[in-house]
Amino acid sequence: MQGLWWNTCLRILVNGKPGYKCVVGTRRCFSVKTSVWAPPKALSVDMESFTPDTIRNFSIIAHIDHGKSTLADRLLELTGTIAKKTSGKNEQVLDKLKVERERGITVKAQTASMIHKYGESNFLLNLIDTPGHVDFAWEVSRSLAACQGAVLLVDASQGVQAQSISVFHNARERGMKIIPVLNKIDLPASEPERIAEQMKATFGIDPSEILHISAKTGKGVEAVLEAIIDRIPAPQGAKEDPLKAFLFDSLYDRYRGVISLVSVQQGSIRKGDKIVSCHTRKRYEVTDVGIMHPEEVPTHCLNPGQVGYIACGMKQSAEAHVGDTLHRAGEKVDPLEGFKPAKAMVFAGIFPIENSEFPKLEESINRLTLTDRSVTVQRESSSALGQGCRLGFLGTLHMDVFRQRLEDEYDASVIVTSPTVPYKIIFMDGREKVVSNPTEFPEVTDSSTRVREVQEPVVKASMIVPEEYMGELMELCFQHRGENLEHRYLDAGAGRASRIIITCILPLSEIVTDFFDQLKSRSSGFASFDYEDAGYKKSDLAKMSFLLNGKPVDALAIIVHRSKQDATGRQWVKKLHQVIPKQLFEVPIQAAIGRKVIARETLKALRADVTAGLYGGHYERKMKHLENQKESKRKMKKMGSVELPQEAFFDMLSTKKS
Known part of the structure; x- marks a missing residue:
């Protein structure tokens, strides 16, 4: 490899493949995989x-x-x-x-x-x-x-x-x-x-x-x-009209900043043009323009109806507002109709395995959100897990994909807490508050909050399944508090099994747990599932806390429906009993709603043989040591605290997901 050409290359590999992206003015790049000098790809026709x-x-x-x-x-x-x-x-x-x-x-x-x-x-x-x-x-x-x-x-x-x-x-x-x-x-x-x-x-x-x-x-x-x-009809728009470019996506380049993907509705855009954002009113100069072919290929301009990319020196991804209209400076235009911004439906906390890794994790999350604008990020801290971030996702698969991208692209080792959904708290004075973190959910014993009602998000779910699995899926919907269940036949062929579409209203909190896995299991993989937002609905919900030796663990708090509180409490307590290491004193593990204990398991004390070094002598000598040990354990139980190790927390959540 020759250092002269190495210094002129901006990017050698594009997603693991040889790339030919060069600094302006150079016409050749070095391909690592092929070891061949090659010019950047050029179009055979004039755009x-x-x-x-x-x-x-x-x-x-x-x-x-x-x-x-x-x-x-x-x-x-x-x-x-x-x-x-x-x-x-x-x-x-x-x-x-x-x-x-x-x-x-x-x-x-x-x-x-x-x-x-x-x-x-x-x-x-x-x-x-x-x-x-x-x-x-x-x-x-x-x-x-x-x-x-x-x-x-x-x-x-x-x-x-x-x-x-x-x-x-x-x-x-x-x-x-x-x-x-x-x-x-x-x-x-x-x-x-x-x-x-x-x-x-x-x-x-x-x-x-x-x-x-x-x-x-x-x-x-x-x-x-x-x-x-x-x-397909051709796009409308004239080259002589004032520029209107619809910004529908963006990506981030470490050398050029934010790259905007635009669809030119009318007018044209060239390198060197001064453009203005209708949303932020900021002014930019276009430094690069081209099309995706399928990698970036520079062109002289983008004309009406064409789709391509522009680089204009945007420093932050928030400047590239999806749905924005870009126009030429000095020309007033009516902005194009945008569309609804993404609304987070599932929230989860992400914490590093080692507390010292938090700055690196936060930087990795911020970089990844540059290419996934639908993720919301907010800092949070936990007494059990330390510093972390609370992220909002569009669904559980979106959450799992984001976690995998963190691990694949940034080599991050993370703990992801149990997913929750945004609940709406309505107070007596008419105020409303949306809560996505269980630690902020009002306690049932807290009379000062004066809560009138709690509402949870619901969705309209659609499932398509062969007729023979209809009974199983209807039972599944009722088990997950489904309402307004309806079904109709999609087709019915002679001698062939019919397919049925089932629609119902389901709480979103039931979907983000294990609903999809059970759907596939009960239908032998033949069912397909889709849902859309259906607003909020009043529900009987409560915050369940988990106590170790009488002290709550904030990172384990969950929000449950009253009809499932007993089963959920027993399930979580048993799993905590399996992952918590034994202490020198007996540890009660409790699931509680307010002051009422729903389920309990007792972790036996780690027994130390204090009489092992006593040889011979009266039995009262041994009894004295045993009584001293018993008294010490009583004091430790009264004053000692149980820390849930992060490894145990990771095992707990992994067990919960499986």
Whole structure:
């Protein structure tokens, strides 16, 4: 490796792959993996030649594991954006994070621009990728806001799933053109005719409009490209109009600051332009502009209808407000309609294993939130675990993915407390307070708080399941305090099992525990699940504290429903009994609500043989030592404190999750 060129490179590897990103003015970079000098990738056509009528902006919406990332690979290969794979292995180019490749899911929305020759014209196709899990619905809404159409992808062997229905209605409400596609028609278990009828009954789609493809083999994918060009409307906007750019996502580069992903609605934006944010009213100078192809490729400008990135010297991610409108300085424009910001639904405390590691953990969390703007962060401290952060997530999978990214990308070892949801406390004087930390929840014995009622968040849940599992799922819903249970048949074929969609109102606190695991277990993995916010509802809730030798452990406090307080108390007390190390005195482990003890276990004292060194003599000599030991244990029990080791706390929460 030559030091001269090493100093000119900004980034050698991009997500573990050779990258060719250079300092302005240099034209060559060193590739670590290939040891070959290579110029940065250049476009074969001029971007200014693409007028709005030759541009198509679209997303692919699908349930988990229906082949969305594989279809994106095939589209990128057919348009020559990436090299065609000869090994037959699906690379899933747009799934760039390690956690995405390990879990086989899309977590972060990505953008890729493709140039496709259709007829006598070149078309610019902007694919704005979407995740498929309900926890990342905010990522989906951001992607759809920058599109005029979407490809609805359905697995021909699994049929319509819950998340597909939710995102379909979201796209339909925006007036987007939907292209229905049946994937995996090459599988022996596929039933394209039956699933097509199912899509007709569920979405009102004409079966003759449905495309049949196999994204894995590439069969029929060419027709998808043609349908995108023929069916999806072109974006509107004129180059001569004042600049309006819709900011729908952002990422962070350590050298250039915040990189904003924008969709140009009208006007054009070039390097050197002075732009202003409608949200913050701050002024910036554009230092870099280009498209994602699928990595960053600089261009001269972005014109109406085009989707790309701009760098303008933003220092903090908060400056890049998602849903903001950017316009040229000195020109007044009406801001574009944004969309609702992300609302945290699940909260959990994250603490380092070693207290001295907190500054490093906090810095890692702040860096990670630059690429995941939906996470809320607040400092908190615990007498048992020390300094930590309380984070808000969109769901339990989102929380687990964030934890794994902390461990993978920043080598952090963390303890994650039991997830809770935001509860609404309504006082007698009409004041309202939202509480997400159990330690802030009012005690039932505290008369000074004068609480009128407590409300918990509820969701409208949708489950799609084969008919034979209907009884099991209805029982599961009732066990988790489900209400307003309804069901209807999605399809019914002669000699074939029907599929049923079950809807009900469920408390969010029941979903964030083990509901999804039980759903998959009881349906043998065939059920799909989706939910949407349904507001708050009055509920009979209480704060359960856990006491060790009469002293509460704040980090273990939880909020429970009165109907489950006995079972929950016994379950947690038994697990605490297993993980707490023995002390020199007897330790009572109690679960209490207010002053009422719900469950108790007693940890026996660690017995020391104080008579081991006594040989011979009268038995009263031994009794004297034993009495002294007994008296000492009584004093220790009265004055001693039991500290819950962080290793035991980690074991406790790991046991709870499993």
